[in-house]
Amino acid sequence: VSKLYLNGRILEASAAHIDPADRGLLLADGLFETLRAYDGRPFRLEAHLARLAAGAAVLGMPLPRASEIAAAANAVLQANELGSGSLRITMTRGRGPRGLLPPTGPEPTLMITAAPLPSLPDAMSARVVGLRRNEHSPLSRLKSLAYLDNILALREADAAGCAEAILLNTAGRIACGSRSNLFLVLEGVLATAPVSEGVLPGIARQTVLELAEQHGLLAKEVALPASALAEASEAFLTNSLIEVIALDRVDGRALPKGPLTARLRQLYRQATARP
Amino acid sequence: VSKLYLNGRILEASAAHIDPADRGLLLADGLFETLRAYDGRPFRLEAHLARLAAGAAVLGMPLPRASEIAAAANAVLQANELGSGSLRITMTRGRGPRGLLPPTGPEPTLMITAAPLPSLPDAMSARVVGLRRNEHSPLSRLKSLAYLDNILALREADAAGCAEAILLNTAGRIACGSRSNLFLVLEGVLATAPVSEGVLPGIARQTVLELAEQHGLLAKEVALPASALAEASEAFLTNSLIEVIALDRVDGRALPKGPLTARLRQLYRQATARP
Numbered sequence: 293v294s295k296l297y298l299n300g301r302i303l304e305a306s307a308a309h310i311d312p313a314d315r316g317l318l319l320a321d322g323l324f325e326t327l328r329a330y331d332g333r334p335f336r337l338e339a340h341l342a343r344l345a346a347g348a349a350v351l352g353m354p355l356p357r358a359s360e361i362a363a364a365a366n367a368v369l370q371a372n373e374l375g376s377g378s379l380r381i382t383m384t385r386g387r388g389p390r391g392l393l394p395p396t397g398p399e400p401t402l403m404i405t406a407a408p409l410p411s412l413p414d415a416m417s418a419r420v421v422g423l424r425r426n427e428h429s430p431l432s433r434l435k436s437l438a439y440l441d442n443i444l445a446l447r448e449a450d451a452a453g454c455a456e457a458i459l460l461n462t463a464g465r466i467a468c469g470s471r472s473n474l475f476l477v478l479e480g481v482l483a484t485a486p487v488s489e490g491v492l493p494g495i496a497r498q499t500v501l502e503l504a505e506q507h508g509l510l511a512k513e514v515a516l517p518a519s520a521l522a523e524a525s526e527a528f529l530t531n532s533l534i535e536v537i538a539l540d541r542v543d544g545r546a547l548p549k550g551p552l553t554a555r556l557r558q559l560y561r562q563a564t565a566r567p
Numbered sequence: 568v569s570k571l572y573l574n575g576r577i578l579e580a581s582a583a584h585i586d587p588a589d590r591g592l593l594l595a596d597g598l599f600e601t602l603r604a605y606d607g608r609p610f611r612l613e614a615h616l617a618r619l620a621a622g623a624a625v626l627g628m629p630l631p632r633a634s635e636i637a638a639a640a641n642a643v644l645q646a647n648e649l650g651s652g653s654l655r656i657t658m659t660r661g662r663g664p665r666g667l668l669p670p671t672g673p674e675p676t677l678m679i680t681a682a683p684l685p686s687l688p689d690a691m692s693a694r695v696v697g698l699r700r701n702e703h704s705p706l707s708r709l710k711s712l713a714y715l716d717n718i719l720a721l722r723e724a725d726a727a728g729c730a731e732a733i734l735l736n737t738a739g740r741i742a743c744g745s746r747s748n749l750f751l752v753l754e755g756v757l758a759t760a761p762v763s764e765g766v767l768p769g770i771a772r773q774t775v776l777e778l779a780e781q782h783g784l785l786a787k788e789v790a791l792p793a794s795a796l797a798e799a800s801e802a803f804l805t806n807s808l809i810e811v812i813a814l815d816r817v818d819g820r821a822l823p824k825g826p827l828t829a830r831l832r833q834l835y836r837q838a839t840a841r842p
Contacts (some may be wrong), residue, residue: 319712320713428714
């Protein structure tokens, strides 16, 4: 897994160079997507590219055509002879002069890398951290390069021996994990915070909501007070790499592995196996 | 101005390459400083390096010694034969494996670039934007690479014909500009929001507070409601490049060029001219 795509070419990673004036590096002026490939096929690639395009519109950033990005993503998988693994699509506004205002004629940087899947646990522990997610910024709803808040949140959880950080928003309600969305089971109903709460609109999150609807499972997007964590009978995390993983411990409280989590995990896996 | 410093070497910018796996690029995992050189000397370099070190401690990131960074900054000025201009010191956590958690043995990237000074106006207009600054994150008090919120805020102000964006924090009180600190004159007293409000602890801001104290001018750090903007008899912006610049218009309301602004501007310039 040593080859990547950079601005139109497949290169050895060691031969790929980023311009030191790239605004992605200097100002986090860009976006990314992380997705998973199954049997050589990126799962829900169209949804990821639609989210990328929506983010680029918010940033006022031009974007290559979705078909070009999709072809490049597949080329990276093939160049690395990788059937299953993760893909990361990184878009920046490219190089710019000094200062915050974007250049008038930006030439975006598009980079796509692949990696083998990390080993994934059956369940994860999580901790509600002090750092709050800012629902008053559009970035809370974009997968932008400005990910340092998430790193700090995860470091805080990791220092306490937890695998994931759960972030509240500035109103003190539940938002999402540092790199996952959170679902709770409350009185038998799946619940996750709406995007307006400062939540990343995860593609796996959307997939779970769609699967629940297709299979007659009650699910709702609803504002969740922090106290809902203590009331949940089950909880799980989602993202495109981990799919659906049970939370077995939150802030020191043990949670059972419940039937709804197992059901969604199974449905998600079935969806990824579709031809 | 084509030479930069990168990880121990002075290079032509065109020969300087950033690793595509650098966490600064991928996750905004790093910090920067912008400062100004006068007559070949970076102004308040020690204060900038102290702020950088404080930020690195929050991020848990190792940092070269201050004396090494200072020597590199001076080397960049000399290599570009630049007496007056701006310097940018960029530190990232360096390359890392996939994922948010930092590598256990990071090898930071240190880059220093220089640029001629842009032409600076005598006064600027500003607008209070909708995006809020998150005082619930340590990043609101660090000059981290996660600068995309600031870009979005400035784009919003720029679209309305204003030169700077003023950000409120999530409590609706005044924080700072997209790349400046804000001072108001309220009943004859200089006032600026305390760092705890989600304010970047600007070095120029600190210099102005120190100069006010040294010269017997009343100044205070105090929480400022958004309504204070309408009550101010004068207002000015500070940062290390613009020094002290009057605000002549805020949200469409004209402000006079006042005596306290002129006095601080003069004192600041005198301070930069000191041997």
